[in-house]
Amino acid sequence: MDFSSIVDFFKFLLDSEEIIQYGGLALIVLIVYAENGLFFAFFLPGDYLLFLAGLFASSGQLNFPITTVSSSIVGAAILGSYTGYLFGKLLGKNLDTRKDSLFFKKRYMDQSRTFFAKYGGKALILARFMPIVRTFSTIIAGTVGMPFRTFTLFNVAGALAWGISLPVAGYYLGERFPQIINYVEYIILFFIGITTVALIRTFITMRRNRAGGQTKSSVEKL
Incomplete structure (x- = not known):
């Protein structure tokens, strides 16, 4: 496989419309x-893929009932998170010494x-709607030793909230406004904008909290 084929493959993975079609x-x-x-899969499309799956189900381009689409997504999200949790429990600490690469950035682990x-266990629900953090939060849960039952509760709750709300929203809008299918690019840009703002706000809050903690520690030493 030559370099151009690899580039084309990654372009395909990042194109939600082609993935669905x-x-x-x-x-x-x-x-x-x-x-x-x-x-290593943090870069894959998430939120807008789910929304477009519901939208394409309403138009018939994805030939499955919305209940099948949503339940399949919920099941995949639950199983994926269990995989991340078990990985974190068994090997997660090794990631702290892993060098940065194209498919791994240590700062993503630190942010998560x-x-x-x-946020504790609630982070597993909130993170479902945040790219990158969504991927690493389950690994962190395993790394810090969150009890399996507790993880299961938040894992299932988060998967249901994420895996139902976005596809159903896409399906509902597609039913009410069929012409929206012609504006897929704008929908993707909208989701990218929303999630980018959320990530930036979270990152700034984390930096402030970290700086505040460091200042407090310095004062206590004095």
Whole structure:
């Protein structure tokens, strides 16, 4: 496989419309599974893929009932998160010494760990709607030794909230406004904008909290 073929493959993985049209529900499920628990899959589309899956189901381009689409996504999200949790429990600490690469950035682990420390188990629900953090939060849960039952509770709750709300929203809007299918590019840009703002706000909050903690420690030493 030459370099151009590899580039084309990654372009395909990042193109939600092509994933749905040519890969169908099977590829959607596979991507959801990977993006929810495999650290090297953090770059895969998430939120807007789910929304577009519902939208395409309403137009018939994805030939499955919305109940099948949503339940498949929820199941893949749950299983993907279990994979991330078990990976974190068994090997997660090794990631702290892993060097940065194209498919791994240590700062993503640090950001997810700070996010998890602040929100606890609720982070697993909130993180479902945040790219990158969604991928690493399950690994962090395993690394810090969150009890399996507790993890299961938040894992299932988060998967249900994420895996139902976005596809159903896409399906509902597609039913009410069929012409929206012609504006897929703008929908993707909208989701990217929303998630980028959320990530930036979270990162700034984490930096402030970290700086505040360091200042407090310095004062206490004095």
